[in-house]
Amino acid sequence: MTATILIADDDRSIRTVLGQALTRSGYQVRTTGTAATLWRWVEDGEGDLVITDVVMPDENGLDLVPRIRRVRPDLRVVVMSAQSTLTTAVKATQRGAFDYLPKPFDLNELLAVVGRALAAPPAAETVEGEASEEEKLPLVGRSPAMQEIYRTVARVTATDLTVMITGESGTGKELVARALHDYGTRRAGPFIAINMAAIPRELIESELFGHERGAFTGATSRTQGRFEQANGGTLFLDEIGDMPPEAQTRLLRVLQEGEFTSVGGRAPVRVNVRIVAATHRDLRALIRQGLFREDLFYRLNVVPIRLPPLRERAEDIPALARHFLAANRQKGLPAKTLTEGAIERLKAYRWPGNVRELENLMRRLAALYPQETIGEEVIAAELAETASAEPVAPTGEPETLAQAVERHLRAYFAGHKDGLPSPGVHERIIQEVERPLIQLTLAATRGNQIRAARVLGLNRNTLRKKIRELEIPVIRGLG
Missing domain, CATH: 3.40.50.300 (P-loop containing nucleotide triphosphate hydrolases)
Known part of the structure; x- marks a missing residue:
């Protein structure tokens, strides 16, 4: 028999897109914009799988998950949310969701999750649903790399x-x-x-x-x-x-x-x-x-x-900076805000000290500068002493890959005694370049290893071997 999928999301366009994709894949679909209607369908015994958003007008979707598991333990629930934080991912899992999908997601990834959920064996027992009060987020960022870490x-x-x-x-x-x-x-x-x-x-x-x-x-x-x-x-x-x-x-x-x-x-x-x-x-x-x-x-x-270095997830820098500035206020330091120019300057920096360096900079800005709003010129002055702060080549043209690699290698060699790194430098540097190249290609192809291998010019078996050797997280759902 054809499986029936219940979709709850207050966004009509999302309900339409998901409904059409699942219908084309051979499923029967019912959609609603409220948690109350979804709950009525579940109580009436309808549906073989639930896909629910977290934020809905009448109830939080996460609160529905343990209730659904209590009345129908074998009804799988997939949670999707634009509030893609570690807390959301963990709460969805702890409350008994089969899987968690941060928005936006690829429809092929959704179809893969649906297939796994419908094929999963019956639940052994009902998962206890109540979770503790939301704690302060230990991790910040909504980049694809951080989303994969949250899910893991x-x-x-x-x-x-x-x-x-x-x-x-x-x-x-x-x-x-x-x-x-x-x-x-x-x-x-x-x-x-x-x-x-x-x-x-x-x-x-x-x-x-x-x-x-x-x-x-x-x-x-x-x-x-x-x-x-x-x-x-x-x-x-x-x-x-x-x-x-x-x-x-x-x-x-x-x-x-x-x-x-x-x-x-x-x-x-x-x-x-x-x-x-x-x-x-x-x-x-x-x-x-x-x-x-x-x-x-x-x-x-x-x-x-x-954990990716901060330079690989520059889109998380604004959220991290706000997080650290808020933490400074809680410790009694003056409140500060950053201009758009300041944020862009932060995003262009290489961050050799990663998140810890950003945290220290935000603490320094709060403690040493009297103005409430921090502009680009302050950030530029703070970062000027570090060679890797230059986001562009001296000509003003965007820095080429070769220039970026050369600058990185100069700093790498200078950081070792007599300017010579330990043996095996060639392999280490190749891995440093190869890992982000493969990761970004897999992200661009939504985890489709066949397409990624074609883009990279590699045999698929060679790509799989490199993924294992470099311990690159595999995006679930495709290839």
Whole structure:
């Protein structure tokens, strides 16, 4: 029998477009602009799938999801929303939605989600629907890259899967780790963070696993390590690439066995901890150099999340700047606003320090400048000392790709002792260029790998291999 799909959206044009697309695909469709009508249809036993917007004139669509799941547990609900934030994605998932689609979305993506929802097995049980009060957003941005991160976070919060977060320094890796904890099933437990790069190598094992009295000089009493402190909660291992080999071996045992012995101890200690790891380093390159255990990498890299640098999501800069200025006001700093010219100048900047650098700049603007409105000239002056602040070539013409790459490489070489980076620079630079090229091509083709391979001039199998090797998130629904 042909499946019937119930659509609820207060925008008539969206109802028309979705209705026509689904009808052409062979489905029967009923559309409404109110939550009340949708609820009446559900109570009457109509429909095989619900697609609902969040904001409607009479009720929030998210509030409908748990009610639908209680009366009809096997009726799948797909939530769509222009309020494409992490909170929306997580609430949709926590309340029992089958999937979440941020507007605007491609119709082919919608059709793929509909197909998966109708083919999904019956629900084992009704999902508890009530969610806690909306918390302060830990992540900000509505770019396609951030939307994919929101969806990934939303899907894994209800699990204990180990997550590996990669990205340049300052991109917000700890914010993602905290979001996984705060929105997850372990939120009542502790969140313990440890930065491997900030601890002397000889003390890392003691910091992680604790030590017994007399285990070494100065150990006057038994001390708990971070694993014991995080029991029942989440342990965030930041800069995991800086962990020494001997500590890697002990960490692998904890992941495999769920127990460890403290430094100087004999009795095993059992813990129940979720691990979230993060690094700005290329762990695969460290594996090839013999500096990181391959088996540990695969234990940690169960769910990979790559945070894009700020230069790859410049469209998020205005929202981020407003967010940080609002946070400044809450801390007692003067209120500030930015002119359009100032925002454009921020968007043209390369942001080598990523989101952290932007946050620091907004704090500096609030603290040091008396004027309420910050113009382009202030931003230009603040960024003038950084070579990468120049958005165009000296001639005034738009900067070419070759010029941008050369400028980046000059800064990269200058940042190393004697002007020489570590061996393997060719492969690292190629990956830096190749990753955004493939990501942007996949985004432009809505995840259609056949079209993307054609645009890139690659064999499709070669493209798939590069997607795996570069750990590029795949846009669901096509190719």
